[in-house]
Amino acid sequence: MNQDLGTVVTAMITDENDKAYFVQKSGVTYRLDKSETPEALEIGDTVRGFLYESMNKEKRMTTILPKSQVGHFGWGVVTNVRKDLGVFVDIGLSDKEMVVSLDELSEIKSLWPKKGDQLMISLRVDEKDRIWGELADEHVFRSLARIPKDEEEWKNKEITGIVYRLKMVGTFMLTEDYYIGFIHPTEREVEPRLGETVTGRVIGVSPHGMLNVSLKPRAHEALEEDAQMILTLLQQSPTNSLPYYDKSDPEEIRNYFGISKAQFKRAVGRLMKEKLAYQEDGFTKLRKK
CATH class of the missing domain: 2.40.50.140 (Nucleic acid-binding proteins)
Structure with missing residues (x-):
């Protein structure tokens, strides 16, 4: 096995042509494009670079060092x-x-x-x-992570991060400023995929030094979604009305709208407050401008 691949080494230039130098390390020759060297080099000079094998199976050196290497994340x-x-x-x-x-x-x-x-x-x-x-692995992320201190400082704060681990107990993410966030299955509508960037809000700080995060909308945001749904249904109705109001049967409301009666009343209340709808004769109706 070639133990130099995937690492940064210093190698000697043994040959060149118009476009490239050829360097040797441990008896293996690698191509280094001259476009990557800011100044002219000569045979016998040494150069530092990252060794790899290209998609075309050509052994290459590059002086543009990737952060991901053997032993480096x-x-x-x-x-x-x-x-x-x-x-x-x-x-x-x-x-x-x-x-x-x-x-x-x-x-x-x-x-x-x-x-x-x-x-x-x-x-x-x-x-x-x-x-x-x-x-x-988890050890790497833990070594990178910062520890949140003041819980009150974090409460309801919006954070964005990258999902790095999926487990039955929940989803782990690393925030932009290197805090670990944990998303319990009850705090998400859909399980995020590995590598996905997600945005949520902090609902607490765990004793393990992680931020507890919710991906669910706040209550007022959920209300807005319900209100928007009802408004859309009113606009699409041929009569601009729906046969449901505050005293309608809860099961009928859930079967039609997919939300509870309490959610329905709050949503309609928001529409009425915004003067977008009103209730009359057992109907919720669109208020026309």
């Missing part, structure tokens, strides 16, 4: 997904993307990353000299 962007192989991640190389094997991903393929999502990976080289992306 960095964020990469998902560029493609293959259900039979895994996901391809761009770590900054012009002619090579790293594959995170399906063996490291969830058995539920709907939770796999999509194009544009981000993963924190390091690199590993197998016995056939193939370079793979390797997901950062």
Whole structure:
């Protein structure tokens, strides 16, 4: 196995042509494009760079060092997904993307990353000299994370982060400023996928040094959604009215609107406050301008 692949080394220039230098490390020759060196080099000079094998199986050196290396973790962007192989991640190389094997991903393929999502990976080289992306584990994220202190400072604060771990107990995310957030299954409508960027609000700070996060809308935001739904139904009705009002049967309201009677009353109340609707003769009606 070539232990230099996926690492940063210093190697000696042994040859050159019009477009590239050729450097040697541990008896193996690598191509280094001259466009990457700010000044002319000569045979016998040494140069520092990252060693890898391109998609065309050409051994290359680059002086543009990726953050993801063997033993070093960095964020990469998902560029493609293959259900039979895994996901391809761009770590900054012009002619090579790293594959995170399906063996490291969830058995539920709907939770796999999509194009544009981000993963924190390091690199590993197998016995056939193939370079793979390797997901950062919990220890890595814990070592990066900051500890939130004042709970009151965080309460109801909106935060954005990247999902890095999926477990039965919930979803873990790393915020933009390196705090770990935990999303309990009861605090989400849909389970986020690995690598997805999500925005939620802090509902507490756990004793384990994590932010407890909810992806559900606040009560007033949910009310707005209900009110908008009822307004849309009123606008689409041929009579601009619906045969439901504050005293309608709760089950009838739930069967028709999919919400509780209390939600219905709050939503209609909001529409009436905004002078968008009114109730009359057992109907909720659209107030025309």
